[in-house]
Amino acid sequence: MLRPMILAAMLLALPATALADAKGDARTGGWPPEQIGKETSIPLLRSQNLYNFETDGDRGAWLQDQQRRWYYAKVLGSCLGLGFATRIGVDTRFNGGSLDRTGTLLVDGQRCPIDSLTASAGPTPKPGKLKPGLNRIKRG
DSSP states (O other), rough: OOHHHHHHHHHHHHHHHHHHHHHHHHHHSSSGGGTTBBBBOOOOOOTTOEEEEEEETEEEEEEEEEEOOOOEEESSOTTTGGGGGGGGGGEEETTTTTTTTTTTTEEEEEEEEEEEEEEOOOOOOOOOOOOTTTTOOOOE
């Protein structure tokens, strides 16, 4: 009788610890804290593309892979039109199936060479912009 109760208590505690780990990953963009800011690469398979991106003006872009990890791609010089891009492409021809600092961002027919690609905690929040799910209209 005691064994099933202990097993039930362990199963109830498991989701709470998993949720705590997930919150830690969300704050660091899916990366361990010691990886943030370090040079890395994005493994891109033919069937996998980037999940999301957000631009940083004409200086670079935050890229999100299918595992929801964020990267920051700083471009060499400035990339005109990047701040207004609704879609971007990547050129990985010099590194096979992964994107790294030898890759290029493609924006409206313009090639923007990547200067560095680092693990990131994600885009910085913009003033006045709420997180998804928090943009609710208060009634009453």
